[in-house]
Amino acid sequence: MVGVNWLQNPNHVVYGRPEELLPRLSRDLGIPDLAERVDAFQRRPAPAGINIKGKKRTTLKLFIPNLLFSQPIEMGENVWIYTGELNPAYCLFSPWAENTQVGQ
Numbered sequence: 001m002v003g004v005n006w007l008q009n010p011n012h013v014v015y016g017r018p019e020e021l022l023p024r025l026s027r028d029l030g031i032p033d034l035a036e037r038v039d040a041f042q043r044r045p046a047p048a049g050i051n052i053k054g055k056k057r058t059t060l061k062l063f064i065p066n067l068l069f070s071q072p073i074e075m076g077e078n079v080w081i082y083t084g085e086l087n088p089a090y091c092l093f094s095p096w097a098e099n100t101q102v103g104q
Contacts, residue, residue, distance in 0.1 A: 002061075002085070007065060012091075013091055015075065015091045016091070018035065028056075028100055029060060030058060031058075034052070037062070041079060048063075065080060075091050087096060
């Protein structure tokens with residue numbers, strides 16, 4: 001499994017919005033319901049993460065770094081996707097809505 005130091009290397013991570021990353025990853029990994037599974041995991045995260053098998057002989061791990069590791073990392077409260085050390089890890093984040101004001 002991936003470690004904190006590996007995730008903190010910017011060469012190993014791709015940051016993006018779920019609506020931009022998940023359709024391509026879903027197609028490339030052969031997991032047609034990836035967006036729904038990420039959404040379900042985000043609503044009820046397992047501290048150790050979960051593994052999902054794809055149809056193209058692939059497996060990925062969904063996890064939230066700040067739940068998995070004792071050391072928090074930047075953007076570690078978001079859902080991440082790990083497909084192996086030869087691929088980047090994907091951090092899925094949703095920026096604040098532009099019209100959201102602090103204190104409301």
